Amino acid sequence: MEERPCDRCGKPSRYVSSVGGIARACGNCRATWRRRGRPVLMEPAPSFTRDREGHMEDFLFLRPLGLSNPQMAKRLGVSERTVTRYRRAAREAAGQAA
Ligand SMILES: [Zn+2]
16 A cells, blocks of 8 residues: 555545645654544644744744744744744745745
């Protein structure tokens, strides 16, 4: 049977199925989903390289709301340290564009 990448964590898995709003969830993510009490919408996996760009886009989208780092980290499903990194990256990108 062919392995397919999990939509949440990106790990290839032999058996993927749809849970918690994830179209193709691997066994690990399904187990996490069950542990969290089977939410309708599962939170994203904590920062994997595959998702970095998407998170950065989400960060840029949320940034004008003026959320604190902990709030932002929760929304994005990343650590506060990652949010700090995004803020720096965004500042540097703005500096380059100007
Ligand atoms: Zn997974």
